[in-house]
Amino acid sequence: MTTLLAAPLTLPCGAVLPNRIAKAAMTEALGDLHDDATPALERLYRRWSDGGAGLLISGHVMVDRRFLEQAGNVVLDDQTDMAALRAWVAAGTHGGNHFWAQLNHPGRQTTRFHSDRPVAPSAVALPVRGFFARPRALEESEIGELIAAFARSAGVARRAGFTGVQVHAAHGYLISQFLSPRSNRRTDTWGGPLEHRARFLLEVVRAVRAAVGPGYPVAVKLNSSDFQRGGFEHDDAVEVARMLAAEGIDLLEISGGTYERVAFAGQRRVGAGGQRGRAPDPRAAATRAREAYFLEYAHAIRAAAPGVPLMVSGGFRTPSFMSETLHAGEADVLGIARPFCVEPDFPARLLAGSADPLPSPEARIRIGRGWASPHSPSADLRAYNAQAATAWFYRQIERLGAGEEPERRPGASVPVLLRYLWREGRRARQRRASRVARRVA
Numbered sequence: 001m002t003t004l005l006a007a008p009l010t011l012p013c014g015a016v017l018p019n020r021i022a023k024a025a026m027t028e029a030l031g032d033l034h035d036d037a038t039p040a041l042e043r044l045y046r047r048w049s050d051g052g053a054g055l056l057i058s059g060h061v062m063v064d065r066r067f068l069e070q071a072g073n074v075v076l077d078d079q080t081d082m083a084a085l086r087a088w089v090a091a092g093t094h095g096g097n098h099f100w101a102q103l104n105h106p107g108r109q110t111t112r113f114h115s116d117r118p119v120a121p122s123a124v125a126l127p128v129r130g131f132f133a134r135p136r137a138l139e140e141s142e143i144g145e146l147i148a149a150f151a152r153s154a155g156v157a158r159r160a161g162f163t164g165v166q167v168h169a170a171h172g173y174l175i176s177q178f179l180s181p182r183s184n185r186r187t188d189t190w191g192g193p194l195e196h197r198a199r200f201l202l203e204v205v206r207a208v209r210a211a212v213g214p215g216y217p218v219a220v221k222l223n224s225s226d227f228q229r230g231g232f233e234h235d236d237a238v239e240v241a242r243m244l245a246a247e248g249i250d251l252l253e254i255s256g257g258t259y260e261r262v263a264f265a266g267q268r269r270v271g272a273g274g275q276r277g278r279a280p281d282p283r284a285a286a287t288r289a290r291e292a293y294f295l296e297y298a299h300a301i302r303a304a305a306p307g308v309p310l311m312v313s314g315g316f317r318t319p320s321f322m323s324e325t326l327h328a329g330e331a332d333v334l335g336i337a338r339p340f341c342v343e344p345d346f347p348a349r350l351l352a353g354s355a356d357p358l359p360s361p362e363a364r365i366r367i368g369r370g371w372a373s374p375h376s377p378s379a380d381l382r383a384y385n386a387q388a389a390t391a392w393f394y395r396q397i398e399r400l401g402a403g404e405e406p407e408r409r410p411g412a413s414v415p416v417l418l419r420y421l422w423r424e425g426r427r428a429r430q431r432r433a434s435r436v437a438r439r440v441a
């Protein structure tokens with residue numbers, strides 16, 4: 001039953017993905033102090049490109065260099081080093097696969113390492129203490145500038161040779177903040193009813209399309225739900241999918257959660273919490289509950305956006321289940337992330353019909369117990385916990401970028417988190433110093 005995994009997929013714009021396996025976006029944090037691509041990114045992506053996936057989506061690249069998600073994010077604007085960017089893209093397309101740039105702005109999810117005054121739709125602080133400053137509300141004119149920034153980045157991506165772009169509207173970043181009534185309290189035409197909250201996303205998609213022209217893949221990553229009461233809920237996601245279908249996008253990727261309610265890496269149990277009026281899929285079985293975190297939401301989204309290819313990301317690990325998902329028409333593309341950190345060429349093995357499950361190192365990472373567990377009642381602890389587990393994956397990405405092999409055994413994540421925070425603080429300081437030096441020179 002592996003045939004569909006290897007089947008090409010023609011997107012509405014005419015571009016063809018060579019198979020149905022996609023590397024979902026993972027921040028690499030391997031850019032330099034000028035936010036440009038580096039040889040480490042080239043090494044990493046050449047390895048992934050040669051690994052056999054039909055589509056690689058970059059970790060988020062930023063559209064505005066004042067606001068980073070972390071040091072080492074690449075920024076696409078008029079100051080970008082195009083030679084370095086082209087070298088990265090050449091490495092990332094070496095295997096004949098597609099390589100898309102994921103365009104993002106962190107909004108209030110900009111850490112204090114990078115800004116004491118982030119911007120957001122409204123001045124609503126992220127209720128995760130410590131790392132995030134209270135944002136200020138964007139002026140209307142700034143909203144227009146940000147839409148133009150997304151379009152400018154898309155144009156830079158196309159000129160550098162990326163074979164498509166993905167607009168990141170998920171995981172609680174700026175566009176997702178506009179979509180959620182918890183973070184968007186605006187009373188103008190950018191807030192309030194869903195059509196207003198979705199306006200920023202739709203205008204970004206239109207501006208990006210205008211910048212790249214027809215015949216070029218434009219995708220969107222959307223939360224199936226934020227999994228928070230009073231937030232962006234599943235019914236909202238279905239409506240936004242309908243709106244996006246009318247815009248003529250080429251691929252819709254479904255994920256879920258935010259920094260406040262981390263879900264995209266499986267911390268949320270399937271069928272639990274926050275969404276309005278959705279019964280879990282009656283076919284839900286052990287595998288379904290364990291993997292494919294968001295598949296139960298894909299049906300309604302698919303029905304609302306017929307003709308838009310659907311990518312579902314998060315949790316896929318069993319080849320037979322992956323094939324069944326494609327054969328059942330529940331998804332067209334399967335987004336996979338963490339297995340790429342430990343076994344960069346697993347897609348080739350999967351496409352060759354091997355029945356082995358994909359590596360799932362996340363299952364072996366040691367994180368806290370009891371009050372400090374991933375299911376702690378404290379949002380702060382849950383967020384730190386998720387970050388601790390993620391830090392181990394950043395470490396493997398760093399190793400691949402250095403031309404080293406990934407670590408075989410996931411260990412305790414807290415020391416890795418502390419190392420990550422130390423590295424991030426140091427790089428953020430160095431980056432600030434280099435920006436000041438550049439302005440002075």
Ligand SMILES: Cc1cc2nc3c(=O)[nH]c(=O)nc-3n(C[C@H](O)[C@H](O)[C@H](O)COP(=O)(O)O)c2cc1C
Nearest residue numbers: 024025026027059060264313314315336337338393
């Ligand atoms: C280290 C790491 C970095 C990530 N960075 C991003 C990112 O930049 N953009 C994004 O949309 N999702 C990001 N994600 C989420 C993944 O794309 C994916 O949705 C998630 O890991 C679940 O898929 P998996 O179970 O196959 O790992 C990241 C995940 C990890 C582990």
